Amino acid sequence: MNKRISMLFTIAAVAVIGATLFGSTYTQTQISGQSLDISKMDANVIEQIHQMGGLQLVMPEAFAVTDCGALADTGRKVVEFNVTGESVTLPIMGGKTYNAMTFSGQVPGPTLRVTQGDVVKMTLTIPADEVTGHGNDMHASQMSAGNFESVNPGESKTYCYIAESAGTFKYHCSGVHLIGMDQHVLSGMYGIAIVDPINGYKKLAVEKTAVNNGKVSLDRQFYDADALEFTLQYNQLYLTPEGNYDAGKMFGHQNTATVVNGMQFGYVPNMLHNILVKGDANKNIFVAQPWNGLEHKQYQSQLLFVENDQHVRLFVENQGNEPVFFHIVGEILDRVTQGNRVQSAATETWLLGGSQGMIVDLVFDEPGAYAAVNHDYAAIYTGAATVFVAGDPFGLNPRLVDAGVIPAPVPSYAYALGNPSDAVPPMGMNSIAHPAVNIHGLYTDEVASEMKDAGMIPLWEVIPTLPPVP
Numbered sequence: 295m296n297k298r299i300s301m302l303f304t305i306a307a308v309a310v311i312g313a314t315l316f317g318s319t320y321t322q323t324q325i326s327g328q329s330l331d332i333s334k335m336d337a338n339v340i341e342q343i344h345q346m347g348g349l350q351l352v353m354p355e356a357f358a359v360t361d362c363g364a365l366a367d368t369g370r371k372v373v374e375f376n377v378t379g380e381s382v383t384l385p386i387m388g389g390k391t392y393n394a395m396t397f398s399g400q401v402p403g404p405t406l407r408v409t410q411g412d413v414v415k416m417t418l419t420i421p422a423d424e425v426t427g428h429g430n431d432m433h434a435s436q437m438s439a440g441n442f443e444s445v446n447p448g449e450s451k452t453y454c455y456i457a458e459s460a461g462t463f464k465y466h467c468s469g470v471h472l473i474g475m476d477q478h479v480l481s482g483m484y485g486i487a488i489v490d491p492i493n494g495y496k497k498l499a500v501e502k503t504a505v506n507n508g509k510v511s512l513d514r515q516f517y518d519a520d521a522l523e524f525t526l527q528y529n530q531l532y533l534t535p536e537g538n539y540d541a542g543k544m545f546g547h548q549n550t551a552t553v554v555n556g557m558q559f560g561y562v563p564n565m566l567h568n569i570l571v572k573g574d575a576n577k578n579i580f581v582a583q584p585w586n587g588l589e590h591k592q593y594q595s596q597l598l599f600v601e602n603d604q605h606v607r608l609f610v611e612n613q614g615n616e617p618v619f620f621h622i623v624g625e626i627l628d629r630v631t632q633g634n635r636v637q638s639a640a641t642e643t644w645l646l647g648g649s650q651g652m653i654v655d656l657v658f659d660e661p662g663a664y665a666a667v668n669h670d671y672a673a674i675y676t677g678a679a680t681v682f683v684a685g686d687p688f689g690l691n692p693r694l695v696d697a698g699v700i701p702a703p704v705p706s707y708a709y710a711l712g713n714p715s716d717a718v719p720p721m722g723m724n725s726i727a728h729p730a731v732n733i734h735g736l737y738t739d740e741v742a743s744e745m746k747d748a749g750m751i752p753l754w755e756v757i758p759t760l761p762p763v764p
């Protein structure tokens with residue numbers, strides 16, 4: 295918008311608001327938008343507009359209540375979301391590191407989970423020794439962008455909003471006065487807010503057919519709304535060989551890595567799975583196992599374990615700069631929801647543009663290993679392959695029982711090994727609890743040790759103590 299039109303728009307908008315507020319004598323003809331002739335306006339009105347400070351001063355109150363004090367006493371639940379903005383060094387595939395920017399020392403940032411209608415009280419704190427300011431733009435909110443302005447090192451900022459719409463929403467570093475917002479976000483400053491529908495999730499209908507008396511007919515299967523849940527967030531890294539952000543590569547859309555929850559190939563088999571399935575730590579059972587050894591601790595790749603015939607819910611967000619063609623090899627996405635509206639059912643692949651999220655509901659019918667991919671070959675080969683294991687496809691139950699790892703056969707390996715913490719969201723109103731959770735993700739050692747203190751399993755310490763499986 296050029297400056298002149300912008301000014302006319304501002305004046306017209308304020309004149310309309312002014313007319314309403316102050317009972318002005320202007321008629322509809324006189325305030326007809328951009329054709330308004332400023333030379334014919336009353337000097338007092340011009341002065342009045344000047345005193346009001348123009349559009350910026352008037353608009354926020356007209357939108358929504360965002361005052362934390364006022365929202366605290368409305369009878370709504372207030373959920374505090376406290377994050378820090380920190381630059382840290384994190385590993386990338388190939389034994390190198392990169393200069394990451396994070397919310398609270400982890401990529402993605404902590405997942406916020408609330409119910410539609412709750413008040414979110416967000417506080418962003420920037421440590422005094424941080425090299426730059428950071429902001430937080432939460433897409434689950436609806437308020438003036440002025441709230442998302444950058445916070446300086448050594449300072450804190452709080453804002454409040456009502457999570458009015460259900461769904462999966464991105465949050466990311468932001469700020470008008472922040473130089474290189476693209477660098478901050480693409481280097482790791484992103485996360486999601488899950489807003490559960492106020493009346494809960496809907497039952498899942500899965501299309502099946504059956505044969506009765508020699509006739510094939512529809513036999514819809516219904517699953518309760520409660521589901522085992524995971525989060526998958528897609529992003530790209532654009533890096534120089536030294537691990538610094540490379541804006542030139544970003545403009546050229548030449549990413550050096552595709553990451554899911556911050557890591558390339560973060561959910562593929564590791565050495566333990568090799569031992570269990572092949573009897574040899576060094577015999578890989580998947581084409582790419584880059585985070586293989588126990589010495590990688592929280593970065594060692596892990597698998598996502600589900601039961602057969604279980605309602606599984608995935609919160610998927612495209613945090614990056616390239617499209618995501620979300621597909622699960624060997625499966626059909628039984629339901630795709632965006633916001634609180636079903637977009638598709640029984641679909642093979644669903645497209646997410648930048649900053650777009652969805653909820654995928656599905657049931658894995660057959661025991662097996664299923665790779666969720668971004669069905670763009672460049673993305674798959676640079677890291678977007680995530681393996682779900684449903685049921686007991688490797689026939690391990692008897693061996694795990696014999697070795698005393700589990701007392702009795704289990705419906706998924708999650709009971710023996712747990713599911714990776716970075717893919718497990720906080721519990722919501724229709725969540726099935728994971729049997730166990732292991733510490734996994736692009737976390738600093740400090741964050742990993744906090745998780746251990748909170749009771750999550752450090753598999754790199756536990757596995758060597760397990761009795762050997764023959």
Ligand SMILES: [Cu+2]
Binds near residue numbers: 379428467
């Ligand atoms: Cu930032």
